[in-house]
Amino acid sequence: MxxxxxxxxxxxxxxxxxxxxxxxxxxxxxxxxxxxxxxxxxxxxxxxxxxxxxxxxxxxxxxxxxxxxxxxxxxxxxxxxxxxxxxxxxxxxxxxxxxxxxxxxxxxxxxxxxxxxxxxxxxxxxxxxxxxxxxxxxxxxxxxxxxxxxxxxxxxxxxxxxxxxxxxxxxxxxxxxxxxxxxxxxxxxxxGAQATGGNYAFFTEHxxxxxxxxxxxxxxxxxxxxxxxPGTGGAVTTGTVTAQLLYEITGxxxxxxxxxxxxxxxxxxxxxxxxxxxxxxxxxxxxxxxxxxLNRLGGFRNETTFVLTGLDIDAKAALVREQLEAALSVRPTEIRWTLARTEHEDADTEQRASALLHCAVKDADPQVAGRAFSGAAIELALASYPGFHVTAPPSDASPYGVYTxxxxxxxxxxxxxxxxxxxxxxIAPPGETVELSDVDEPALPEPFRGATKRAPLGTVAGARSGDKGGDANLGVWARSEDSWRWLANTLTVETFQRLLPETAPLPVRRHVLPNLRALNFVVTGLLGQGVAAQARFDPQAKALGEWLRSRYLEVPA
Structure with a gap:
């Protein structure tokens, strides 16, 4: 039993x-x-x-x-x-x-x-x-x-x-x-529910x-x-279990x-x-x-997001960036700008006509990251690009942590x-230990030689991603033997980095798991000092796999 x-x-x-x-x-x-x-x-x-x-x-x-x-x-x-x-x-x-x-x-x-x-x-x-x-x-x-x-x-x-x-x-x-x-x-x-259909790539099937x-x-x-x-929501399938098996592992x-x-x-x-x-x-x-x-307090952070609407998005972004950095009496240790081009041409709503320019700062001094930054940002309200507004005003700095x-x-x-x-x-420590080493790279299957068409990777493969400190883990799996033969031979590290340009300057390691028809990629340093430090838009890389699945390439027809 x-x-x-x-x-x-x-x-x-x-x-x-x-x-x-x-x-x-x-x-x-x-x-x-x-x-x-x-x-x-x-x-x-x-x-x-x-x-x-x-x-x-x-x-x-x-x-x-x-x-x-x-x-x-x-x-x-x-x-x-x-x-x-x-x-x-x-x-x-x-x-x-x-x-x-x-x-x-x-x-x-x-x-x-x-x-x-x-x-x-x-x-x-x-x-x-x-x-x-x-x-x-x-x-x-x-x-x-x-x-x-x-x-x-x-x-x-x-x-x-x-x-x-x-x-x-x-x-x-x-x-x-x-x-x-x-x-x-x-x-x-x-x-929990990640094994029963939560956060699952093919969620529309259940x-x-x-x-x-x-x-x-x-x-x-x-x-x-x-x-x-019985009677609870979701589903338990080889797909939902595969997705969770690949979550936050290496090789x-x-x-x-x-x-x-x-x-x-x-x-x-x-x-x-x-x-x-x-x-x-x-x-x-x-x-x-x-x-x-290990967690330690890393300093203080603050942020604001400028809304850029209509024409001349790049010029508006350049202007407010130049103005804000010039207005800072003391430059924070780190200033990070991110422009999300969410605007649409000839948009039928103001929101669809707008892009978002995010500015985040970090410093050991809460005054530098707090009032000094907030004041400089808000003082631009009547002196910057046309249509100036922010999603929410910056406030006092908040402490952030660093994981190692x-x-x-x-x-x-x-x-x-x-x-x-x-x-x-x-409780005694282990009596027998063996130092960790990599396994030999398994043989790849024969390449797929059937017809292909240009489509998102996610039409033939699932993915799940997450974080381990400052590194991101991204597992990708195929749902048929044909798709596996294509995936194993096509999604190399070079292709992965081309599809996800943010990873291009970073070390990327690929691990092959034929028994799961899966590849697992580890991207070193993508998340900076870990989730608490908020190094990027998606600080735990939870959606990194969905970004990869949305990228186009020649997939099996």
Missing amino acids: SVRIGNASGFYGDRFSAVRQMLTGGPLDYLTGDYLAELTMLILGRDRLKDAHRGYARTFLRQLEENLGLAKEKGVRIVTNAGGLNPAGLAGAIRDLASRLGLDVAVAQVEGDDLLPRAAELGLGNPLTANAYLGAWGIVECLNAGADVVVTGRVTDASLVVGPAAAHYGWGRGDYDALAGAVVAGHVVEC ELGAPGFPIAEIDADGSSVITKH ARYPGPDVTARFDSVALHQDGQDRVRITGARGEPPPSAVKVA ASFVDAKAVPHIAVLPDGTRVD
Whole structure:
């Protein structure tokens, strides 16, 4: 009998009602919630600066207030990383909540990921947050001790699924293939509705509505079926699962603190309506170092957007740029101008006749990025191009964060399971490790030799993109063998950079995954210093794949 692990959150701010929907929609053994991301850690770090007792996802506590009794009644155990920077604080708040509700609930937590007190010792500088990505074995220890709710800090997203599966089946640290299968399943469900049709390239083919949240039915060998509760919106297909498998990965090896999963070994099969079976996952020992997410305050930023309407758009943009930069008494460290040519010739509405000129500034001094910039921009209102107006006036500067990743020897990172009775158990680091290396480039299929026509890439291929710090990841997959033979041989790095000129000056790496009929591109540095620094129009590269799909080239007819 498979263990059924559902996920009710893909980020801090996801659908509040999902916890109840998952608990009432059908049978579950475990319910997970993923609340953490690079940006979330910065937000929680700023929360903790204001109040040392904060630093966790308070939304989760409100969800439990409505649903903890229901979970206990149904025998569903909960595993979440909503503890953020303060898992002990959230665990304590849950115990208080259970007491107030008159519930007998065993609560445990996983600690050790917060390296901030040792940042200097470990060579991590002076960040605002410093959190190592822990694995699943602390969760396993807590569950084996009878915890109904396990709260963690920064574990890998997939660990929320690996932990329950490993505890259920009694896997050991050397069961790499089974662990890898659970990592793959965890990676699919970690982003919630993205596995059930949300943000899906071919969304017009399905009734989306409010897509249900995903469930991984995991077998003893690590193979799984991805599904959702009956009657919920969206769809689970090999396409929706492929899209999520490609999300924010690099190449064939997907490293984690417990196992390196081989994504080039995974096979997908439609196993009935809204059921996709995942088999074949192979695992290898993890690397010796664990990733550490670092956030620091980078300075202050401000922005405004000038609306340019009608004729002479380029001349209007040049004039206001020249005027504003000349008016700044102190030049900010960074000034970035972006002109979006959204205007249409002979337009039938004023909005369609207008282009948008965006100016963003950054500086270490909040006065330079704030009042000095805002004042200079607004003082141009009666002295610049005809039709001058802005979408919203600039305001005071706001602080921004900078994300970087570092690596620390796993033996230097504590991993502690705090059991329901308060016992603290040290989790040992991996006993066997293998340093990460690239796999040999797989052989490409024979080139496609059929008829072609000029059309958008997206007519024959799907894509999903996202961010890893300052880098962008973009996965592209084909839906037929003919399309795959064309895609693998046509979408080279050179073609990719021609279609997406913003990537042309940057390092781009292509990874080939024939088992998924997919390519994955990693663009180094496209996102600057990460999402919190707002380096570009789409700071998390969420729509980069859709831009690629909209570009024209000769595709199979």
